[in-house]
Amino acid sequence: MNRLVPFLSRYWAVLLLVVVWHAWVTLGDLNSIVLPAPLPVLADVVTHPALYLTNAAQTMATALAGVAIGVLLGAFVAILAWASRLLAGLLTPLGLIFSSVPIVALIPILARVLGYDISTVVAIVAVSAFFPTFVFTGAGLRDLPRATDDLFKVLGATPWGRLRHLVLPATVPNVMISLRLTVPEGVLAAILAEFLMGRSGLGFMFREAASRFAMERALGTSLVVTLAAVLFFTLAHRAERAVKARWS
Amino acid sequence: MPDIPQTECREAIALRAAGKAFALDDGGSVVALDGIDISIREGEFVAILGPSGCGKSTVLRLVAGLETATSGTVHIEGRAPAELAAHHRLGVAFQDHALLPWLSVSDNVALPFRVARKPVARDTIARLIALVGLSGFENARPSQLSGGMRQRASIARALALDPDVLLLDEPFGALDAVTRRHMNIELQRIWSARTLTTVLVTHSVEEALFLADRIIVMTGRPGRVLRDVAVPFARPRTPEALRTAQFHAMVDDLTRALEPQG
Ligand SMILES: Nc1ncnc2c1ncn2[C@@H]1O[C@H](COP(=O)(O)OP(=O)(O)OP(=O)(O)O)[C@@H](O)[C@H]1O
Ligand SMILES: [Mg+2]
Numbered sequence: 282m283n284r285l286v287p288f289l290s291r292y293w294a295v296l297l298l299v300v301v302w303h304a305w306v307t308l309g310d311l312n313s314i315v316l317p318a319p320l321p322v323l324a325d326v327v328t329h330p331a332l333y334l335t336n337a338a339q340t341m342a343t344a345l346a347g348v349a350i351g352v353l354l355g356a357f358v359a360i361l362a363w364a365s366r367l368l369a370g371l372l373t374p375l376g377l378i379f380s381s382v383p384i385v386a387l388i389p390i391l392a393r394v395l396g397y398d399i400s401t402v403v404a405i406v407a408v409s410a411f412f413p414t415f416v417f418t419g420a421g422l423r424d425l426p427r428a429t430d431d432l433f434k435v436l437g438a439t440p441w442g443r444l445r446h447l448v449l450p451a452t453v454p455n456v457m458i459s460l461r462l463t464v465p466e467g468v469l470a471a472i473l474a475e476f477l478m479g480r481s482g483l484g485f486m487f488r489e490a491a492s493r494f495a496m497e498r499a500l501g502t503s504l505v506v507t508l509a510a511v512l513f514f515t516l517a518h519r520a521e522r523a524v525k526a527r528w529s
Numbered sequence: 530m531p532d533i534p535q536t537e538c539r540e541a542i543a544l545r546a547a548g549k550a551f552a553l554d555d556g557g558s559v560v561a562l563d564g565i566d567i568s569i570r571e572g573e574f575v576a577i578l579g580p581s582g583c584g585k586s587t588v589l590r591l592v593a594g595l596e597t598a599t600s601g602t603v604h605i606e607g608r609a610p611a612e613l614a615a616h617h618r619l620g621v622a623f624q625d626h627a628l629l630p631w632l633s634v635s636d637n638v639a640l641p642f643r644v645a646r647k648p649v650a651r652d653t654i655a656r657l658i659a660l661v662g663l664s665g666f667e668n669a670r671p672s673q674l675s676g677g678m679r680q681r682a683s684i685a686r687a688l689a690l691d692p693d694v695l696l697l698d699e700p701f702g703a704l705d706a707v708t709r710r711h712m713n714i715e716l717q718r719i720w721s722a723r724t725l726t727t728v729l730v731t732h733s734v735e736e737a738l739f740l741a742d743r744i745i746v747m748t749g750r751p752g753r754v755l756r757d758v759a760v761p762f763a764r765p766r767t768p769e770a771l772r773t774a775q776f777h778a779m780v781d782d783l784t785r786a787l788e789p790q791g
Binding site: 426427428429431432433434435436437438442446447450451453527528529 | 590593594631640644696
């Protein structure tokens with residue numbers, strides 16, 4: 282009972298949504314093809330754990346692989362741009378333009394170029410993670426703690442020593458910000474890509490179910506997608522907070 | 530280097546007619562220093578006194594090679610200051626402690642070793658941390674320390690590589706009188722153990738008299754050398770030396786020199 286109260290006070294909005302959903306379906310007497318009630322949706326998830334789990338695992342693995350590649354590449358290219366003024370002049374405007382292009386617009390192009398398979402989904406997620414990371418890491422590389430630049434000069438640091446001991450560690454919190462922003466984005470991009478061009482994963486599962494009007498399955502997929510996105514966001518947010526506390 | 534008397538007389542730091550003007554955003558410029566002549570012998574301890582904003586930090590930054598003089602010259606051992614830094618022979622404690630927030634106290638003190646790609650001397654680091662009274666705080670991060678503790682950590686870091694030239698910019702500013710006195714006595718021990726050319730910027734006349742061989746008093750706008758006073762007290766100096774009549778007379782004299790001229 283004393284655990285229920287904090288739970289309710291935190292998640293009442295979610296519960297309210299489920300109640301409204303249920304009321305809407307029963308009072309409006311809606312056909313389950315239009316909108317199934319919450320309970321049958323939940324039942325579909327619970328009675329097909331293997332199906333949901335394998336597809337969810339695949340989507341999450343794809344998203345994580347893509348985000349990892351995108352963040353690493355984004356940070357790496359940001360360091361290149363930091364090290365060379367020529368590259369910075371070339372890459373920074375590109376980064377700013379591409380980070381504001383919606384990923385949906387890029388999916389058909391990338392699919393056409395790379396082919397319609399799972400590695401293309403990974404690539405799409407990587408692209409979605411690349412540009413925000415490039416922009417945020419680039420900002421972090423230029424934001425050093427007070428007077429530390431002077432310190433490294435009087436310590437006689439080489440450019441590499443300065444990068445390794447000052448600039449890279451100083452930018453870690455910004456990389457964590459990129460991670461927090463790109464992880465949920467990456468899950469979304471993975472599902473979207475699967476939906477538009479995939480042959481497996483939660484996105485594909487949703488499209489396949491919706492096309493044959495299996496709405497319990499489709500909404501069950503949405504439910505799992507939502508839970509996964511929330512979980513990933515929470516983890517990334519926690520990680521960012523922990524790093525930020527360590528870094529200030 | 531053989532420890533013969535001649536080496537004692539070698540000039541370590543030389544500012545000749547050094548001037549510094551800063552360009553301002555509005556296109557004008559502010560003259561921070563004008564015609565500074567300072568000569569510091571190897572192993573000598575010089576304290577710089579002066580009102581706030583008179584250019585003390587700027588003198589130190591010129592010597593550290595962080596600024597270049599807009600007129601005149603600045604040399605360490607006859608060469609550009611940056612050369613000394615490149616050989617990891619310069620120790621600086623900044624007015625702004627400049628500790629890396631993500632490193633523990635002991636890792637901050639170890640930083641000069643890592644930057645110089647030398648093996649980290651754990652025992653040296655432990656000894657320096659003890660010297661500045663931070664034993665027990667080795668694993669604390671700078672945000673968990675008080676202002677005075679941060680300053681002390683940055684002094685330990687400045688001493689890490691056993692530098693030949695040590696520059697201290699108001700390193701004891703945030704310390705209470707007792708800790709400050711204690712630090713002064715501890716640091717005097719280091720200086721008695723080896724030749725270490727030191728420039729200390731301070732606002733405390735007593736501290737300058739207790740530690741330094743020579744005191745330079747500056748005036749502001751533009752910064753100039755007003756007085757250059759040799760400190761006559763024998764070493765090692767004990768806290769009792771601070772109570773002699775001669776000491777008090779010099780404190781009064783220097784304090785008067787610091788007062789704004791009417
Ligand atoms: N980077 C800079 N740009 C413009 N003006 C500067 C700069 N650095 C210092 N100055 C000016 O030079 C003068 C001397 O500054 P400096 O920091 O050397 O004073 P200070 O004697 O160390 O003062 P304090 O005792 O308050 O630390 C000041 O008038 C300051 O405004
Ligand atoms: Mg100053």
